[in-house]
Amino acid sequence: MRRPTFDLDVLRTFVTGVELNSFAKAADRLDRSTSAVSAQLKKLEEQVGTPVLVKSGRGLVLTPVGESLLSHARRLLELNDGIFQTLHESQTAGTIRLGLQEDFGEHLLSEILRRFVQVYPMMTLEIRIARNTELLSLVENAGLDLALTWDTGHTSPHATRLGETHMHWIGARDTPSPARLDGSTLPLILFDAPCVLRSAATQALDTARIPWRIALTSPSVGGIWAAVAAGLGLTLRTRIGLPAHLRVISGLPPVPSLGYVLHSSGEHPTPAIKQLAASIKTSLQAHTFSFATAK
Incomplete structure (x- = not known):
């Protein structure tokens, strides 16, 4: 069975008339004649198969079907207008x-x-x-x-906080895991201060009474990854962009997530x-x- 398709212009007239509480005002706003508006409402009721408006005194009120139609019509018009708005904006330079x-x-x-x-x-x-x-x-x-x-x-x-991710101790592929801490000073590869990951690393090691030293600082993440891969020390970072030739190392103090x-x-x-x-x-x-x- 072929389903009828609502005319969005007709639905817009219906919604505008209800919201203005006057189909004469709706005709003026939509630049249509009152006879054209009446024809649209008649077409709408024929499609629905039942009245959507009934007379009450000198005006019109919605039937229960009309109330339901009004809700659906608003959503259809919102979707239609949103599509055109998006398409228009897509051409913005x-x-x-x-x-x-x-x-x-x-x-x-x-x-x-x-x-x-x-x-x-x-x-x-x-x-x-x-x-x-x-x-x-x-x-x-x-x-x-x-x-x-x-x-x-x-x-x-x-500002909007979007989420958080875990920080991890990261070393070269051949770094023992769990890390063997024999009391020697742990070499670290970090950004220079101030750096939230640097602070988290040194604070965690200090809390665990693990001696550490800054073996290398780099102004770039790429430099940190290269130094870690060369075996110069460990770093503390997230998994974001973690190279395949490096890995997360266990056995070191836990650190909080980073938002x-x-x-x-x-x-x-x-x-x-x-x-x-x-x-x-x-x-x-x-x-x-x-x-x-x-x-």
């Missing part, structure tokens, strides 16, 4: 400035960009890979529209910025799930 920690930039950036450009192919993105302190300063001074950072306890007016936060420079972001934020959240959720299922 402009520039969005996004800042990322190197961990996120190295591992998630391509996926974030892929999701975003599917919706906004005309937008230009300016990417800044930097440390937390610099990213937060840029957001606060409107130098970035969005910034994805580690949660260091620093708050900003428009990540998305900062926005404005209270009222544009639709394109909202879409980019949604792309970031989706990519992070997929990434977190892959960690949860990793062996």
Whole structure:
């Protein structure tokens, strides 16, 4: 059996008339004649197969079927208008400035960009890979529209905590696990201070009374991975971007999870910025799930 299809123009007239409590006013707003509106309402009732409006005094009131139809019609119109709005916005040109920690930039950036450009192919993105302190300063001074950072306890007016991930002790493939601690000083490979992972590593070792020394500092995650792979020491990081030739090492003091936060420079972001934020959240959720299922 072929199902009838509602005419969205007819539904818009119906919804507008009910909301204005006057189909004459609806005719004016929609730039239609009153006779055209009456014809639309008649067509609607013929499609539904039962009255949706009945006279009450000098006006009209909804029947129970009309009340149900009104709810469905509003949702259909909202979906229709949302589709056209999205299609219109997708042709918007402009520039969005996004800042990322190197961990996120190295591992998630391509996926974030892929999701975003599917919706906004005309937008230009300016990417800044930097440390937390610099990213937060840029957001606060409107130098970035969005910034994805580690949660260091620093708050900003428009920040959303998106989740957290575990920190791990990481070493070369041939590093014993559990780590053999014979009282010798543990060599560490870390960013220079201030660094939330550096602080977490040294605090955990101090609490466990394990002696340590900074064997190497690097301004980049790539430099840290290279030094760890060379056997110069251990590092504390998350699994984000963990190279296949390195591995998580057990036997060292536990460390807490590390949160990540998305900062926005404005209270009222544009639709394109909202879409980019949604792309970031989706990519992070997929990434977190892959960690949860990793062996």
